Amino acid sequence: xxxxxxxxxxxxxxxxxxxxxxxxxxxxxxxxxxxxxxxxxxxxxxxxxxxxxxxxxxxxxxxxxxxxxxxxxxxxxxxxxxxxxxxxxxxxxxxxxxxxxxxxxxxxxxxxxxxxxxxxxxxxxxxxxxxxxxxxxxxxxxxxxxxxxxxxxxxxxxxxxxx
Numbered sequence: 282x283x284x285x286x287x288x289x290x291x292x293x294x295x296x297x298x299x300x301x302x303x304x305x306x307x308x309x310x311x312x313x314x315x316x317x318x319x320x321x322x323x324x325x326x327x328x329x330x331x332x333x334x335x336x337x338x339x340x341x342x343x344x345x346x347x348x349x350x351x352x353x354x355x356x357x358x359x360x361x362x363x364x365x366x367x368x369x370x371x372x373x374x375x376x377x378x379x380x381x382x383x384x385x386x387x388x389x390x391x392x393x394x395x396x397x398x399x400x401x402x403x404x405x406x407x408x409x410x411x412x413x414x415x416x417x418x419x420x421x422x423x424x425x426x427x428x429x430x431x432x433x434x435x436x437x438x439x440x441x442x443x444x
Contacts, residue, residue, distance in 0.1 A: 284348050291356065298359075298384055301352075301436065304366040306342075306426055307416045313338055339421045346425045349432055356436075359386075363437035370408050374399055 290297060314334065321329050352361060362383040369376045377399045416422050 284345050287348060287352060288355075291360075299356075299361045300364055300380055300383070301361060301432070302364045302366055302369065303429055303433065303437075306422055306429070308366075310338060310342070310417070310422075313341075339419065342421045342425050346421070346428050349425075349428045353428070353431055353435060358436060361436045363433055363435075365433070365437065373403055373408050377402070 284301075287299065290299070317334055317338075321334075362380065364376055364380065381399075416426070
């Protein structure tokens, strides 16, 4: 949902820096299907028509693709950092250190208090393992994957190796 707010946030806060956590599209779709089905089972006043949720999520994916494509055209490299969710899962401390460096450039290595904060956060909050799912064979899914593939090298930092 925050993706859709990015153009507005950039207009309101032109010097802000943003962190985009890129997940496998199948995980995002699976997670949204699960969440919306649970929400409807709990709060809906009537049953959802067959296929309505899937059509809604396709529309959301198209809109997300448009926002990400707009970011590719408008957002300077220094303003947005792409964080790969797989890397966040595998190396959370190192990725969070990289995020802190991006948010406060030139500060070098994290201060001891920041490092302690990262460790405390990782002790309290685990990184969700996600649920890998096959991608539906749909144009909107392929287009989103194409735009994400362009965003990774533009906004992403090089992979962390052996750290």
